[in-house]
Amino acid sequence: MGKFSFSQDLGIDLGTANTLVFVKGKxxxxxxxxxxxxxxxxxxxxxxxxxxxxxxxxxxxNITVIRPMKDGVIADYDTTAVMMKYYIxxxxxxxxxxxxxxxxxxxxxxxxxxxxxxxxxDATKQAGAKDAFPIAEPFAAAIGAGLPVWEPTGSMIxxxxxxxTEVAVISLGGIVTSRSIRKAGDNLDEAIINYIRKQYSLMIxxxxxxxxxxxxxxxxxxxxxxxxxxxGRDLLTGLPKTITITSKEIAAxxxxxxxxxxxxxxxxxEKTPPxxxxxxxxxxxxxxxxxxxxxNIDQVISDETKIPVFITENPLESVAxxxxxxxxxxxxxRSNSNVSSRPTVE
Ligand code: ADP
Ligand code: MG
Numbered sequence: 001m002g003k004f005s006f007s008q009d010l011g012i013d014l015g016t017a018n019t020l021v022f023v024k025g026k027x028x029x030x031x032x033x034x035x036x037x038x039x040x041x042x043x044x045x046x047x048x049x050x051x052x053x054x055x056x057x058x059x060x061x062n063i064t065v066i067r068p069m070k071d072g073v074i075a076d077y078d079t080t081a082v083m084m085k086y087y088i089x090x091x092x093x094x095x096x097x098x099x100x101x102x103x104x105x106x107x108x109x110x111x112x113x114x115x116x117x118x119x120x121x122d123a124t125k126q127a128g129a130k131d132a133f134p135i136a137e138p139f140a141a142a143i144g145a146g147l148p149v150w151e152p153t154g155s156m157i158x159x160x161x162x163x164x165t166e167v168a169v170i171s172l173g174g175i176v177t178s179r180s181i182r183k184a185g186d187n188l189d190e191a192i193i194n195y196i197r198k199q200y201s202l203m204i205x206x207x208x209x210x211x212x213x214x215x216x217x218x219x220x221x222x223x224x225x226x227x228x229x230x231x232g233r234d235l236l237t238g239l240p241k242t243i244t245i246t247s248k249e250i251a252a253x254x255x256x257x258x259x260x261x262x263x264x265x266x267x268x269x270e271k272t273p274p275x276x277x278x279x280x281x282x283x284x285x286x287x288x289x290x291x292x293x294x295x296n297i298d299q300v301i302s303d304e305t306k307i308p309v310f311i312t313e314n315p316l317e318s319v320a321x322x323x324x325x326x327x328x329x330x331x332x333x334r335s336n337s338n339v340s341s342r343p344t345v346e
Contacts, residue, residue, distance in 0.1 A: 008102040009330065010091060010129075011323035012084065013140070014120065016069045017162030017185060017290060019083065020317065021091040022324025028317060029091045034162075036079050037065045048086045057205035071182040072109035072137075072164035073116045077123060084127035101130035105330060107323045109164050110136045111180025135326055136175060137161075137319055138168035141288040144322030145312035149173060154276030155283065158265055158301070159319065160291025162186050165261050167268040169276055177271045181264045185291040187257040188213050195253035196232065200243050204232035212250060219258045219297040222247035258297065262304045269305060284308035288318040 011022035014034070021030035032049030039046050041062050047055065056065045068079035092102065106124050108117050117134055124132035138157050139149065147155040150173045159166045162185045168178035189209040196202050196209075204212075208230060216226045226247040234241040265285065269277060285307055287298055292315045302309040312318045 008092075008095070008100055009104070009327045010088065010102045011105045011107075011140075011320060011325075011327050012087070012124070013107050013137075013320035013323055014069065014080070014084065014124075015161050015319070016067070016072055016164065018316065019087055020320035021087050022320050022327075023091055024324065024327050027324070028320050030087050031317075031320075032087065034069050034083065035065060035067055036083050037063055038079070040064055045082055045086075048083055056207055070163060072161065072180070073112050074119045074123060077119060081123040081126040084123060088128045101128060103327075103330060104129035104132045105135055105323050105327050106132055107137045107140045107319055108134045109180050110138050110166050110168060110175060110178045111164070133330060135323055136168070136178075137164075138166040138178060139170060139175060140322035140326060141166070141312075141319045142168070142170050142286070142322065143325050144314075144318030144320065145286050145288055147286060153283070154272065154279035156265075156268070156272075156280045156285045158261075158285060158287050158292070159289040160184050160261060160287065160294075160297070161289040162291075165264055165289075165291065167264050169268060169272050169280065171276055171279075176273065176276060177268055179264045179268045181260060183257050183260045183264075184289070185210075185213075185294075187260075188217065188254050188291070188294065191253045191257055192217075192250060195249070196230070196243075196245070197235065199249070201235040202230075202232040202241060202243055203235055204230060208232065212245070213254075213294070216245075216247040216250055217254060218247055218251040218295040219254065220251065220300040220303075222251040223296075254294075258294075258300060261291075261297075262301055265301055265305060269307075281307055284310050286310050286312055288312045288315045290316050 009024050013020040019034045023029050033053040035052040037047040037052040037055050066079050068076040074080045104124050108120050121132045141159040142149050142157040149170045155170045165184045166180045169176045192209040216228050227244050231242050292311050298309040
């Protein structure tokens with residue numbers, strides 16, 4: 001003890017969709033999709049990050065594109081470690097050759113099991129960390145969003161990522177109540193794929209589905225009636241085909257997932273002690289994560305809870321910023337497992 005040097009330390013947001021690395025004193029230096037392309041024959045890594053992501057749905061037989069994180073947890077351990085190693089290297093590329101290995105603060109979904117958390121810690125170490133400290137994702141998101149997490153006041157954060165939606169009420173530096181559901185951005189994409197397959201017998205890829213969501217996706221009812229041409233493979237003829245879809249039908253296809261997210265928020269509110277619930281009614285609910293950029297999601301949550309809803313300034317970065325900021329408290333995290341404590345998940 002006593003000899004702490006945090007100059008090397010990193011905060012990593014290991015998300016299902018995106019991985020971000022925060023370097024203390026510098027801020028976010030890596031923002032890349034959590035994607036790896038591997039050669040099946042040699043087992044070699046062909047590409048990591050955006051270049052691997054551009055290959056999704058476009059690979060020849062000998063290359064597989066892997067998203068090693070699924071539903072917020074590690075689905076492919078070795079590939080996750082390879083990816084993290086690549087990003088840690090990238091984040092530290094200007095370091096001296098003699099630089100010590102970094103301590104790494106890495107965020108984990110609040111709902112994961114001990115075994116899943118252990119896997120994240122081990123993968124982080126395998127990727128080059130001296131030591132790895134887990135921080136609960138909604139806690140990091142709340143710090144990144146600038147919420148007063150250390151105060152005796154209730155803050156509610158809803159982080160809608162690719163694989164999970166995390167809802168948490170935080171007060172006095174701890175998670176008071178939370179809920180994690182494995183429904184988020186990826187489910188929205190899947191819902192669009194399924195809808196278009198059923199309705200039009202058209203097969204589209206996940207990249208196309210995501211761009212439909214980004215362009216004309218809406219939570220609740222679509223206000224206008226935007227149209228979009230989409231291309232895919234006709235399941236009946238096997239040939240490429242173009243169809244026109246409307247924002248109204250896409251909104252309808254997203255309904256189930258949006259409802260699940262709203263339900264998670266409501267359930268968490270129901271389990272929140274009254275004083276904290278009163279704080280949240282005053283201060284509002286804060287949304288983070290890429291999924292919070294879905295058009296109208298803030299309005300739908302606000303309508304259903306009767307509580308004001310705000311989207312944090314940089315929804316795609318708040319977890320990384322919070323993870324990075326909390327490096328300052330790494331000693332606290334070392335000694336006080338309360339912060340990353342496991343909330344109840346049903
Ligand atoms: P994770 O933390 O799981 O990696 P992110 O917080 O990076 O996830 O968010 C990624 C998700 O956000 C993806 O599902 C992506 O499609 C979605 N997303 C990003 N931008 C938008 C947008 N403008 N509208 C709707 N969804 C978006
Ligand atoms: Mg995230």
